[in-house]
Amino acid sequence: MGKHGDGGCDGLADNGSILYACYGQRATTGVDQKTKDKLESDFARGLACWDGFSTWRFVTNALLGPTPTQSVLALRQQHAPGTQRPITIEIWKVDDLWWQAANKLTPAQLDEVIPGVPHAENVELADLVELILSLEDVDGDGPDHIESIRPVPSTKMDFNNLPETARAEFNAGRLLSARIDKWFSEQADPGLRDEKAQRFRVIYEEARQATRDVREVVRQVYGALGGQDFDLSTKRANAVYAVTAYFFDSCDIFEEPPADNAGGEVRYVATN
Structure with a gap:
């Protein structure tokens, strides 16, 4: 639709017989009038641009007061059965849409339809979606995000030749390590953490066999946990970084440097 707009249509269903118009109300003043104007505008545009629909659904988080309600009643009367263009007009709340x-x-x-819906691409990590969602809810202001940061294993990062971008992502993720510890401790299955750590190790090994580029290895581990579209959401991306860093720091993924390795001279994978 591009520069021509959407013609008052935010979605079509049932072979075009149902047209959706969505309105997220944020106004604090003149709410009724703004909702009425949006409702009438979207309906008029839909009527002019889409000739195949017989049901029009207006989805909104706004409470319909007297003014928009009168508009709905008037439109229903204008497009009642037996008129030239009969249309069923429905008002849906957000929960109705879901x-x-x-x-x-x-x-x-x-x-x-909604790219980036939380999911684990690897089915054996699917139960960590709940963990990802809990980390997305963190606002970043709590004191526990600062008090329990794990020491950054720079030697291990050097040894694995992690690029600066991955190091920054891991370091940001470490701020949530205490939350992850707490989440695992609250799970009914005491072996869940070790079970997922083993699966993460297999995913890492498979990625390492597929490519020698450490950036691709990291990306594949991220994708197994959050899906390939995980970084469409900043909060979800940060949650994925946090869980990956958690298993990195606990020695479950990537390689541990020898005890006498001081600067990471041995590097198993290329970065270019």
Whole structure:
């Protein structure tokens, strides 16, 4: 649609018979009038640009007061059964969109519609999605983010020839290490942490066999946990960095330098 706009359409369903118009209300004053204006504008544009729909759904987080409600009633009367263009007009809340539409999609379909929906690409890490979501909720202001930072294993990072970008990502992720410890301690299965550590090790080994580029190895580990589109969300990306750094620091992934290695002279993988 590009420069021509969306024609008042935020989505089509059932072979074009249902047209969705979505409105996120943020105003604090004149809410009713703004909702009314948006509702009428989207309907008029949809009517002019899309001739195949018979149901129009206006999805909004706004409470419909008297003014927009009157508009809905007027439009329903204008497009009632037996008129020249009969249209069923429905008002949906955000929860309606989820439970009556999005919730019926398969994970693959949902990810296509809303790229970046939290998921683990590797099915054996799927139960860590809950951990990722809990880390996304962290606002970054709590004192526990500062008090329990793990020592940065620079020798191990040198030995594995991690690029500066990965080091920065790991260092940012370490701020959440205490949260990850707490999450694992609260799980019913006491062996969950070790089980996932073993799976992470297998994923790392497979990535290492597939490429000698450490940047690609890191990326494949990230993707196994958060999906290849994990970095579409800053919060999700930070959560993925945190979990990866957690297993890196606990010696579950990447290689441990020999005890006499001081500067990481031995490097197993190329960076260019």
